[in-house]
Amino acid sequence: KGGFPGHSLSGRAHPVSGPSRALLRHAMSALNWKPFVYGGLASLVAEFGTFPVDLTKTRLQVQGQSIDARFREIKYRGMFHALFRIYKEEGILALYSGIAPALLRQASYGTIKIGIYQSLKRLFVDRLEDETLLINMIFGVVSGVISSTLANPTDVLKIRMQAQGSLFQGGMIGSFIDIYQQEGTRGLWRGVVPTAQRAAIVVGVELPVYDITKKHLILSGLMGDTILAHFVSSFTCGLAGAIASNPVDVVRTRMMNQRAIVGSVELYKGTLDGLVKTWKSEGFFALYKGFWPNWLRLGPWNIIEPFITVSTLSYLV
Secondary structure (H helix, E strand, O other): OOOOOOEOOOOOEOOOOHHHHHHHHHHHHHOOOHHHHHHHHHHHHHHHHHHHHHHHHHHHHHOOOOOOHHHOOOOOOOHHHHHHHHHHHHOHHHHHOOHHHHHHHHHHHHHHHHHHHHHHHHHHOOOHHHOOHHHHHHHHHHHHHHHHHHOHHHHHHHHHHHHHHHHOOOOHHHHHHHHHHHHHHHHHOOOHHHHHHHHHHHHHHHHHHHHHHHHHHHHOOOOOOOHHHHHHHHHHHHHHHHHHHHHHHHHHHHHHHOOOOOOOOOOOOOHHHHHHHHHHHHOHHHHHOOHHHHHHHHHHHHHHHHHHHHHHHHHHO
16 A cells, blocks of 8 residues: 555565556557557658649649639649649649648658557557457547647648649748748647548548448459459548548638738638538539549558558568
8 A cells, every 4th residue: 555556665666466567568568669650651652652633632622712812713624634734834843842741741640640540459459350340440530630630730831832832932941930920829730620520530431431342342252352452442432531521621721721810810710611601602512622632642542551551560570
């Protein structure tokens, strides 16, 4: 009584009991650094490979805003038209506008997300066969919300650089400082609520759809448990994730892109306000601007990131 675990009242250390020692060892083994590091590396590769598609998504989502004079013009008719026009008018490097904060985002967001997800699973589930869809969804939502919240400032800068292209002035560090000086801490975490909501929606939809699709493909005999089944399941769950999350993603992009200076009026005050204003001023389908690049990016992302992470971890275990 009255002492800390592992110590007697006299101050001398004594052995921790068997169950306590096993619990402590299990908790420490769950805090493994490998999922964080290799998950982050996988996210960097996936980000770089799909970035031009993500750029077109941002440009499509911000254009046509009747309440924002800067982006009232509709310049792009679709993903391929946007890619061609950006390349023709701004050059090949413009397709990677914002890549620096994007990679910084993945170095933090991807690392934290996969690291927390894998660590939570190892902490609560001993064996792979004990995992359930509900457990994976809960841990996926928790890890996605935490990581996207922490990495929000890099997302804000990435979207502004993507939306403004060659018109954007300044480097990455200077831009972070400028946003903080002009807009305060709120400016760096602008759009954090729809960002967290989008992360929760994507994980909550994609995980069950992936499992259901792959299970159906295997049980129906259409495919075996192969890489092809993983490809098809990944693109299917990416489609479901894009359908569910695109309206929130549009609002998130527009909120992050708006520059709020003291005394100015915020165009979008929150997720619901953004959804209503976009629907009223531009119609329902405006909530699905950038849908095709959103889906086409999620598909390869769901293939590249898990493949690199799992392959690397399996090789090093």
